[in-house]
Amino acid sequence: MKIKKDNLSPKEKKNAYISIFILVLIIIAFFVYKKEHSDYREKLLSENTELTSGKIIGNSTYKTTHNYVEYEVNGKKFETRRSSSRIFNIREIYEIKYSKSNPEISEVDYTKPIIFDKNKFETINGIITKTYENDRLSVLSFSYKYRNEKYERDVILEKIGGLKKGNQIRILVKRNNPKISYLEK
Known part of the structure; x- marks a missing residue:
């Protein structure tokens, strides 16, 4: 079996290699950004945090399972859409840990439901x-x-x-x- 010779000119080959190189750089940059963001988030949630309550306002099972949880910090409402292992009922309330320096960074603790009125x-x-x-x-x-x-x-x-x-x-x-x-x- 004979391998066919490509029909690209040297300039076209150079452009193809440059395009592949740029694509690889973009992919690497994406993963580096994602890792850095995850580390930043973990750092914020490990120090200087506060607890509040959050209400489930919606959920989705498109591609992954998400619960939409709304919570309030200093009169301002925030929403988190982190993935979850289960779908929870709308209007359920759970404990949320959030970063005091950046309240948009939060984590829902599904092991700690909050009941305001046991009656x-x-x-x-x-x-x-x-x-x-x-x-x-x-x-x-x-x-x-x-x-x-x-x-x-x-x-x-x-x-x-x-x-x-x-x-x-x-x-x-x-x-x-x-x-x-x-x-x-």
């Missing part, structure tokens, strides 16, 4: 249907029946501990939106 919740029994745990994530799935409707829920925990499939647990169910429920602490 809006009812305590009932649920059954654990599944547990999942690895070094980064612990997810507890449970089912429950509320007002003759059956519901299923996943919650993210810091640790599963002794909770096992089939165990009965006490949960808090929001009266006006029974899809929202949490483990009773």
Whole structure:
């Protein structure tokens, strides 16, 4: 088999090599920027932070799972759209850690739901249907029946501990939106 000779002139070859070189530089610059931004974000969230509450205002499963969380700092509203392992219910409220020097940089802690008025919740029994745990994530799935409707829920925990499939647990169910429920602490 004979390899065909290319039909590019020396000037065209030079332009092709320059184009490839520029494309490689752009790709490298993108990854360097992304790494630097991630390091900057981690640095800001590791020092001089404050806690607030954030409400889930929307979510998306296009390409990856995102929850849109809105929070307020010093009267100014911010929104974060970080990817998440689960979709959470709209109007759920979670703890948010944000940078005091740049409040746009934040992190939602899905292991810490916030309940402002416990009277809006009812305590009932649920059954654990599944547990999942690895070094980064612990997810507890449970089912429950509320007002003759059956519901299923996943919650993210810091640790599963002794909770096992089939165990009965006490949960808090929001009266006006029974899809929202949490483990009773």
